[in-house]
Amino acid sequence: MQIMLIAFRNVVRQLKRSLLLGGAVAFGFFIFTLINGFTGGLINTVEVNVADAAGGHIYVEGSEVSDLGSEITVIRDTTVVEEAVAVLGNKVETLSYRSQANGTLIFGGNEETEWLVGVDITQEESLLDSLAFVEGAPSDFLAIETGLLLPQETVTKLGLEVGESVIVKATTVNGQINVGDFIVTGAIQGNEDFGFSYGYARIEGLNNLLDMAPDQYQTLSLYLNDLTEIDSLTETLFNEIGKTAPTVARGQQERGPDFAEWFEIGGLTTIDEEERWGGTKFEITNVNEALEGLNDLVRTMNTIALVIFLVIIVIIMVGVINSYRMVMIERTSEIGTMRAMGVHRAGIRNIFIWEAFFIAFSGAIVGLVFALLAMVGISLVNFGPNDFSFFLRQGSINFSITPSSTVFNLLLICFMSVASVLIPATAAARLKPAEALRATH
Amino acid sequence: MTRLQLINRVRPLKKETPLLPKIRLNFAFTAIIITGLLVLIPLVYAQTPDFEELLVEIDNRSNFTGDFSATFTLESKDPDEGTETNQVRFFRRDDEDKFLLLILKPETQLGQGYLNIEDGLWFYDPESRQFTYTSLSESFEGSDANNDDFGASNLAPDYDVALATEDTLGNFDVWILELEAINDEVTYPFLTIWVTREQGLVLKSEEYSLTKRLLRTSFYPSYAKVGESFIADRMIFVDALLEGKMTEVNITEITTAEIPNNVFTKAYVERVNR
Numbered sequence: 250m251q252i253m254l255i256a257f258r259n260v261v262r263q264l265k266r267s268l269l270l271g272g273a274v275a276f277g278f279f280i281f282t283l284i285n286g287f288t289g290g291l292i293n294t295v296e297v298n299v300a301d302a303a304g305g306h307i308y309v310e311g312s313e314v315s316d317l318g319s320e321i322t323v324i325r326d327t328t329v330v331e332e333a334v335a336v337l338g339n340k341v342e343t344l345s346y347r348s349q350a351n352g353t354l355i356f357g358g359n360e361e362t363e364w365l366v367g368v369d370i371t372q373e374e375s376l377l378d379s380l381a382f383v384e385g386a387p388s389d390f391l392a393i394e395t396g397l398l399l400p401q402e403t404v405t406k407l408g409l410e411v412g413e414s415v416i417v418k419a420t421t422v423n424g425q426i427n428v429g430d431f432i433v434t435g436a437i438q439g440n441e442d443f444g445f446s447y448g449y450a451r452i453e454g455l456n457n458l459l460d461m462a463p464d465q466y467q468t469l470s471l472y473l474n475d476l477t478e479i480d481s482l483t484e485t486l487f488n489e490i491g492k493t494a495p496t497v498a499r500g501q502q503e504r505g506p507d508f509a510e511w512f513e514i515g516g517l518t519t520i521d522e523e524e525r526w527g528g529t530k531f532e533i534t535n536v537n538e539a540l541e542g543l544n545d546l547v548r549t550m551n552t553i554a555l556v557i558f559l560v561i562i563v564i565i566m567v568g569v570i571n572s573y574r575m576v577m578i579e580r581t582s583e584i585g586t587m588r589a590m591g592v593h594r595a596g597i598r599n600i601f602i603w604e605a606f607f608i609a610f611s612g613a614i615v616g617l618v619f620a621l622l623a624m625v626g627i628s629l630v631n632f633g634p635n636d637f638s639f640f641l642r643q644g645s646i647n648f649s650i651t652p653s654s655t656v657f658n659l660l661l662i663c664f665m666s667v668a669s670v671l672i673p674a675t676a677a678a679r680l681k682p683a684e685a686l687r688a689t690h
Numbered sequence: 691m692t693r694l695q696l697i698n699r700v701r702p703l704k705k706e707t708p709l710l711p712k713i714r715l716n717f718a719f720t721a722i723i724i725t726g727l728l729v730l731i732p733l734v735y736a737q738t739p740d741f742e743e744l745l746v747e748i749d750n751r752s753n754f755t756g757d758f759s760a761t762f763t764l765e766s767k768d769p770d771e772g773t774e775t776n777q778v779r780f781f782r783r784d785d786e787d788k789f790l791l792l793i794l795k796p797e798t799q800l801g802q803g804y805l806n807i808e809d810g811l812w813f814y815d816p817e818s819r820q821f822t823y824t825s826l827s828e829s830f831e832g833s834d835a836n837n838d839d840f841g842a843s844n845l846a847p848d849y850d851v852a853l854a855t856e857d858t859l860g861n862f863d864v865w866i867l868e869l870e871a872i873n874d875e876v877t878y879p880f881l882t883i884w885v886t887r888e889q890g891l892v893l894k895s896e897e898y899s900l901t902k903r904l905l906r907t908s909f910y911p912s913y914a915k916v917g918e919s920f921i922a923d924r925m926i927f928v929d930a931l932l933e934g935k936m937t938e939v940n941i942t943e944i945t946t947a948e949i950p951n952n953v954f955t956k957a958y959v960e961r962v963n964r
Contacts, residue, residue, distance in 0.1 A: 317875055355931050358769055416931055418905075423874035424827055427900040428931065460874075460900055517875065518823065519810050 252596055256603035263576075267608050270565075270572060274612030275619065277561035278662055282620035282650065284554035285658075289649035292540075292547045294642045296476070299536055301379040304345030304368065305470030306479050306536045307486060311529040315423065318525065319517035322467050323422050326529055330469055333489035337471070337482055345373050345470040348455050354399070355416040356407045363403050364447035365417070367455030369466075376449075381633075381644070385411040385435025395454040397431045400439025400446045409433050421460035422467075424517045429458040483535045490531050497532040562662060566669035569605060573673040576601075584677050585686035594678040601674035602667055609666030613659045624648040741851040741867060747890045752843040753784040754919050757949040760941045762791075762840075766833040769934035776831055780941075781949050784842040788954040791840060792962065793831075801963040804830070804837060807954055811837055814956070816963040821956055827877040834906060834927035834937035838877055845869065845883075848876045856887075859894060863887045878905070891920055904930040916944055 260267045300306050311324035324330065334341060348367035353360055368376060370391060377387035383401045389411075390396040397415065409415060411433055418428045431454060439446035453463050471486075473479060487499055537544075577584070584597055631644040641647070764776040777795035782788070791804040801816035804824070812821040826838035849869035857866050869881040880898035885891065895908040906929060910922040921941065929935040952958050 315875065317873060319875060358933055360932060418899075418931065420825070420827055421874075421900060424825065424877070425871075425874065425879050425900055426827055426877055426897075426905060427879075428903050428905065429901065517825070519808075 252599045253603050256600045257607055259600065260604050260607045266572065266576070270569060271608045271612035271615065273565050273568060274609050274662060274666065275616035277558060277565055278613045278616030278658070279620045279623070280561065281554060281558035281658060282617055282655065283623055283648075284557070285551065285654065286620065286624050286648035286650045287646070288547050288550045288554065289651070290647035291640060292544065293649050294640060294647045295543055296536060296540060297642065298379065298639055299539060300472065301376060303470055303536065303539070304347055304373055304376070304468075305343070305472040306476065307471040307473065307483050308534050308536075309469040309471075309486070309490070310467065310532045310534075312532075313529055314520050314525045314527075315517075318519050318522065319424070320520050321422050321517065323461060323465055324467065324469065324529060325462075325465050327464070327466075329490060329494045329529070330531070332493075333486055334469075334471065336489050337486065340474055340478060340482055341471050342474050343372060343375075343472040345369065345376075345472065346452060346466040347468045347470065348452055348459060348461060348466055349468070350419040350455060350459055352417045352419040352458075354403065354407060355418060356409055356413070359407050361403050361406050363399065365397070365419070365450050365455060366447055367450045367452035367459075367466075369452045379643075380449075381438035383436045383438055385433075387435070389434040390449075390451070393432050393434055394451050395429070395431045396434035396451055398435045398437050398449040399433055400448060401436045402439055402446070403448065404433065404436040411435060417458060419458055421458075423460060425460070427458055427460065429454070479535050479537055483533060487533045490533065494528060495526045495530040497530065499533070558658075562665045566665055569666055569669040570673060573601060573605070573670050577673050577677045580677075581680065582686060584680050585682050585684070588680070588682035589686060597680075598674045598678040601670055601677060605666045605670035605674075606663055609663045610659070613662050617655065617659070624650075739865075741854050741865070742846070744865070744867070744885065744890060745846040745849065745851065745869075748885065748892060749843045749846050751890055751920050752892075752922075754782065754916070754946065755785065756783075756917075756946055758782045758784070758916070758921070759943075759945050759947065759949060760921075761794075761943040763940045763942070764830070764833055764835060764937055765940075766831075766937045767935065769932075774833075776833070780840060781953050782840070782842070783949060783954065786954070787842060789841055790954055790959070791830075792959070799831075803959045803962075804840075805954065805956060805959055806837075806841060812956065814959045814963075819960065819963075821959075834929045834935060835925070835939060836877060839908075839925070839927075839939075844876075845881075848872060849881065857884075859884045862893060864893065889920075892922075906930055914941070914944060917946055 309324075309330055310322065311330070312320050312322045313325070315321050334344065346369040350365050350367075352363055352365045354363050370376070377390065380387075380398065384404070385398070390398055397417075399409070403409075404411075407415070413433055414430050415433055416428055417431050418426065421427050431450065437449075452466065456463055456465060471482075473482060484499070487496060490496055587597060587600075588594075628645050628648055630646070632641060632646075633644050759779070759781050762778045762780050764778070766774045766776070768774070775795060776793060776799070779792045779794055781790040781792075787806070789804075789806045793799045793802040801814075803814040805812045805814065805821075806826070811824050811826055813824045814821050824837070826836065826841065828837055829835065830837050830839070848871055850872050851867050852870045853868040855866045857864055864884045864886055867883050867885060869883065871879045878897040879900045880902055882896040882898070883892050884894040886893060891910070891913055893910055895910075896904055897906045897908065899905050906927055909926040909928070910924070911926070912922065912924040913920045914923040921944065923941040923944070925939040925941075927937045927939070
């Protein structure tokens with residue numbers, strides 16, 4: 250205890266040096282914590298945005314085989330799915346029923362291709378809150394059965410204005426060409442740069458275009474209460490549906506979840522006679538599988554951040570070693586005095602170690618505080634609708650750090666500082682008292 | 691009242707009245723009419739074709755029993771984007787419902803191909819060296835021609851004749867047939883075709899959506915006789931939804947020489963691009 254007090258007093262006594270060393274540690278910890286917080290928040294934000302965009306965390310898709318052997322994506326018999334979903338009970342917050350089509354929008358001599366998602370807006374009211382409206386209002390979309398929400402870029406390219414009618418050409422679920430008239434009720438901020446841009450239609454209007462009954466759909470999305478249970482509940486749902494209907498084996502899907510395959514252009518797939526099935530075959534996937542690519546990116550970013558952090562630590566360590574070598578030379582007579590007064594070698598060594606620990610610990614705490622303040626400040630900035638909206642939560646950057654990783658990083662930096670001072674501290678402890686007292690530095 | 695008077699009251703005497711000659715005359719007239727109809731109706735019916743059979747004839751006349759190759763030149767006009775020209779080498783085998791389109795022009799698309807085989811229609815990109823599944827109902831290279839315009843004619847198995855009328859189109863006497871698809875998977879659920887009465891060739895076609903909205907008008911103003919079959923060597927597709935947008939297809943270098951079997955394989959398409 251006395252050694253700790255002596256070390257603490259030494260740190261305070263040499264304030265300038267302590268501030269310089271501690272400042273370097275604080276800077277390194279600030280950068281590392283900020284990057285970690287950014288990547289953690291990024292994955293959370295994208296997960297939420299993807300879940301909002303796709304209508305949930307778990308996705309159930311159904312397909313049938315037509316009389317001519319073509320695979321048709323539609324869920325007509327909803328009983329199987331509803332009974333299976335009922336098993337999950339209150340773990341499911343909401344259900345989203347959706348259809349989708351690769352449509353050609355035609356207006357005033359111009360045409361643009363746009364992926365359209367038909368949503369049951371009575372089940373997905375939160376969707377409208379998550380969209381960044383550039384023009385129009387959610388209420389207009391709610392009021393018109395043939396309403397369309399289109400990315401601003403598409404609206405501009407077509408020369409459309411909100412409230413105008415546009416022709417939509419698409420193929421039905423059976424592969425026939427059909428056209429319908431829709432009303433543009435809003436322009437939203439798209440995310441074309443990240444491949445997630447599409448328009449929204451009311452499911453009733455889109456089903457009519459796709460030659461589907463109003464109560465039919467192509468994808469059922471489940472929005473869960475607890476995101477930690479995504480994988481386990483996916484397995485449960487898969488097993489329940491598998492009891493009464495054919496399913497695509499987990500891990501053997503040829504394509505990713507809906508929004509990954511949505512952007513493929515293709516016609517009906519012909520199923521070989523020996524592989525055909527009766528009724529509806531179901532495929533169950535979840536958002537984690539869809540975000541595998543992004544998770545890899547975030548892991549890479551975290552790895553890069555860790556490497557940067559370690560580089561900073563090494564630089565700090567070199568600084569600490571050099572500084573304490575200087576400290577040892579300057580305080581040689583002090584060391585001699587302490588040794589002459591009966592302080593053991595271990596005590597001398599431990600004084601320096603505790604000094605390094607206090608400098609590193611306080612520097613890391615300061616760095617953490619500044620990082621937290623920076624995170625709060627940056628998260629208050631609203632960037633509005635822009636090309637990076639998909640990575641923002643309602644226009645702002647979201648940060649997320651976990652206490653366990655923060656404590657680990659803090660202990661790591663303390664350990665590295667202690668390790669860096671170990672050699673000069675041991676050398677100082679080995680000084681002979683008489684020689685130390687004679688030193689004239 | 692005498693017995694005779696009573697009988698006459700119950701059963702009036704048949705008397706020759708002025709009305710009777712009229713009845714006999716009407717009866718004769720009616721008999722003549724009925725006889726005439728019985729003679730004429732079969733004659734008239736004999737001149738009205740079986741339209742379902744006509745569809746079969748149209749298919750037979752348009753399809754080839756052997757192989758068919760040609761060069762197709764497509765000129766697509768778009769009011770905004772101007773004129774774009776594609777040239778493709780086309781191989782077709784109707785007996786097996788296969789075809790291969792290899793793009794020759796423009797240079798940027800040289801080597802791209804569309805291969806229709808048993809498991810469907812595939813698009814090949816030589817840059818990525820990948821085959822992508824596509825659809826016969828998709829437009830060919832953004833033009834007004836669809837991929838299935840290059841395949842065999844399948845009017846008879848896919849459509850019923852809902853209505854048939856007579857008319858003329860230019861100098862030709864034609865049947866106007868309104869067709870309805872009999873399955874859900876044909877590209878156009880409703881068609882109206884103008885077929886020459888003499889040769890059974892389609893001169894014009896209007897293609898409608900499921901909601902009976904006109905999507906496209908196709909003109910076949912010129913045919914070439916190839917063996918026993920006829921091929922429209924000039925086709926014009928006019929987009930009904932986008933004013934001014936149209937595609938003209940001209941077919942040249944027609945040959946019915948046998949095509950090696952390996953041409954209709956993915957391996958061949960890849961090899962051509964090496």
